[in-house]
Amino acid sequence: MTPFISRGFRGRRRDDDPEGRVPPGQYLTDDFPVLSAGPTPHTPLEDWTFEIRGGSEPLSWTWDELRALPSETVTKDIHCVTKWSKLDTVWEGVAVDTLMERAGSDHAYLLAFCDGGYTTNLPVEDVLDGKAWIAYSYGGEPLDPEHGGPARLLVPHLYFWKSAKWIRGFELRDEDDPGFWEQNGYHLYGDPWKEQRYWGD
Amino acid sequence: MEGTAVLGRLTWQVAQVTGAKQETPRVRTITLAPPGWPGHRAGQHVDVCLTAEDGYQAERSYSIASAPEQALELTVERLDDGEVSPYLVDELQPGDGLDLRGPIGGYFVWEADDPRPVFLVAGGSGVVPLMAMIRHRSATRSTTPMRLLYSSRTIEDVIYRAELDDVAAARNGVEVTQTLTRAQPEGWTGYARRIDPDMLREVAWPPTEKPAVYVCGATLFVQAVTEGLVGLGYDPLTVRTERYGGIGG
């Protein structure tokens, strides 16, 4: 049944549509909407660590150690499963490659875990070869807690629920165990170009 | 009867807009005639769905401003970064249709046969469902004592200002206390600051009266007022709250 069309309603969308950059079913925005599944955590930096578990040896970086690693500034388009896409977002962070170098594992999957209990699953190859960062700065400023600060995972080639806020580490695994949203209807992989939003897409 | 269960699925229906009235520069009341309206209770809300021609949709909830005895009315505040509220306040006209479902809610409702005195605390557009309660009291000629504590930024932001002045002047058991937090007109005799425990102590019923309490407004406002009331000795179970999103509406 077709819904009733509201005369004159457009919503808060941008008019332009740069060719080839907006995945199917997405709308462009200039905002950076805050989407959250729970209260904003506030871990003091002196207590913060990033860990990789399940590799040849457990690995851990303190905040200072993470910040001492070589970092990059990248400009990426991001796509949220709630249909918003934002182009040319600028992030600074440590490439996941840099962290995973030392992990020495041949696990095929990882479960990212975060303050507040959020988790998301990824194939290891989707966070390597320049495809993912631990990002601590957005738009030239330190990452706001609302947007995942002090640091979030950034995996822009997948739907943005995979770019886990308040990231604290990876558990390397042999199985692609579904995380918080993947257990509840969202697609295990999440490729925006194939519109993989939900189970079975 | 409390918590009346609605059998079957709630359906969306298109209501015709039959009237529109600007309450303040940012707030407008819309009168609606839904064809299948079952009636409602004071404090309930409706869900509104807007669909653009290309299928884009946005959905929001709005409190019913009218008493059950009156024609259905919604009062909407235009939020700066809102998606639905600018359409409802600036674009929608009498004769247009509005897709809605409701009434919804069994918790944040007041019935005229509740014998307890009532304390209503409103932050900004949170006054809307509480106004439905005041109007329901009038329509049923209830003598239940009611007190409204209503916080707004400036006098221009006070919704239903004339009607509230009339209600207070009638000296019919409804007391209205206002506070203006940002600026006050000359000669203002109300409060001039955000609601705090001292103000609550001065305005609220003593907890020994065991009033029914309804607090509505932005999440932070509701949290602060609830904490203040509990600090005064109110049983938290008697304080019913409804939180509005402060951003994006």
Place this chain on the structure above:
Amino acid sequence: MMLDGNAIGGMMLELFGREMTMVVSTCRSCGATGPLASVDVYMKAPGVVVRCRTCESVLMKIVRSPKRVWLDIDGIRMMQMEA
């Protein structure tokens, strides 16, 4: 943006087929009880997340696609409602 159970009153009515804001839930994690109207609701997320106001554990997760709804109520140990 954090709201309360009133904000999903319509959604719950459609999913459960009855008015749900008065239903008293027991948190599996901490045992706190209270009406569903008084839980913390996070609506600006890929889905709706409902959390216990006392301990913030997840009570419910709701995801809606055009064709299906996924409702996880594992965080609720029990619901009490009028007969």
